[in-house]
Amino acid sequence: MNMNTPRVAIVGATGAVGVEILSCLETRNFPLASLKLLASHRSAGKQVAFRGEMLTVQELTADSFGDVDIALFAAGGDISREYAPIAGAAGCVVVDNSSAFRQDPDVPLVVPEINADAAFNHPRNIIANPNCTTIITLMALYPLHLKFGLKTIVASSYQAVSGSGQHGITELENQVRALVDGHPVEIKTYPRQIAFNVLPQIDKFADNGYTKEELKMLNEGRKIMNLPELNVTCTCVRVPVYRSHSISCIAQFEKPVDVEGARSCYDGMPGVELMDDVANNVWPTPLDSTNGDTCYVGRIRKDLAIDNALNLWVVGDQVRKGAALNAVQIAELLVKGK
Known part of the structure; x- marks a missing residue:
């Protein structure tokens, strides 16, 4: 194994995240000894362009990994549970x-x-990429945590339909077209009409009334930031936007906070930029982050009801930083070493 120029595989190479991983490897000049594209038997044989060459997608099998150093999995939980071990x-x-x-x-x-150092302690040879909404939210809150000490997160997410894959995109397109043409909508992917609507449910409901998506924010935030007592509550909402998630956050801190001090926390922080000039209508929207690698933070203000708390708004491309880019960055850590 040579981690300086590793042999890499993408599992789920023809899916939305897999395609984006391929793009990240190319645009970031990731050092490769070889690249293997793996997918289901339905996609095997497809030709995919990469660095001026055409690569052939191979069928994923239990024997696919003998000549692979790093495997980037983007094929869903069932495939990961079977093949990652x-x-x-x-x-x-x-x-x-x-x-x-x-x-x-x-x-x-x-x-x-x-938490880059955590990537080097992987006794099962598996490193997990967090949920997209968790990543984008923490990109905004971690710089503030370093200065003020994060205590509580209250969040509402506004999640794009591409978070459901191509089915979500197609459903929104078809419903908008039907409504504009005066036809009834067909509902397949979501429990209710998504066109010109918002749906306060993402994933299945747990017994406590929260969805699995909402509980991910709680459990993952605590683990990533090593804050087992972190208070987190959130509502995740699907909105008729094609790409990029947005999150409205109330964050309470251990120390007193001020707006200017909060803004200064983003100076020089990689992967996140301040976009906050309300006097000139400057605040981030999903379009600002779409197809990009940066999360944008704006609308920073002191909370009027809670002590030591700030309100803010963050957007990020859930397919890039929320999935593919973050995975490639983890692989880059393995290449560079501690």
Whole structure:
């Protein structure tokens, strides 16, 4: 194994996140000895362009990982649960985009800008990529935590339909077209009409009334930031936007906070930029982050009801930083070493 120029595989190479991982590897000049594209038998044989060459997608099997050093998984939880342990046992380090291993105590959950060192302690040879909404939210809150000490998060997310994959995009497109043409909408992907509507449910409901998506923010935030007592509550909402998630946050801190001090926390922080000039209508929207690698923070203000608390708004591309880019950044950590 040579981690300076590793042999890399993408599992789920033809899906939305897999395609974006391929793009990140190319645009970031990731050092490669070889690249293997793996997918289901339905996609096997497809040709994919990469660095001026055409690569052939291969069918994923249990024998796919003998000549792979790093495998970037983007094929969903069922595939990860079946094949990630096989890859790990073969000596390959897995970076998994699914939720399958995020709460496993032997699997680090990593956002490189926040807890990079955790990536080097992976006894199962599996590193988990966090949920997209968690990543984007913590990119905004971690710089503030370093100065003020994060205590409580109250969040509401506004999540794009591409978070549901191509089915979500197609459903929004078809419903908008039907409504404009005066036809009834067809509902397949979501429980209710998504066009010109917002849906306060993402994933299944747990017994406590929260959805699985909302509980991810709680459990993952605590693990990534190593704050087991962090208070988190959130509502996750699907909105008729094609790409990029937005999150409205109330964050309470251990220390007194001020707006200017909060803004200064973002100076020089990688991956996150301040976009906050309300006098000139400057605040971030999903379009600002779409197809980009930066999370944008704005609308920073003191909370009027809670002591030592700030309100803010953050946007980020959930397919890039929320998934593909974060996975590639983890792989870059493995290449660079501690």
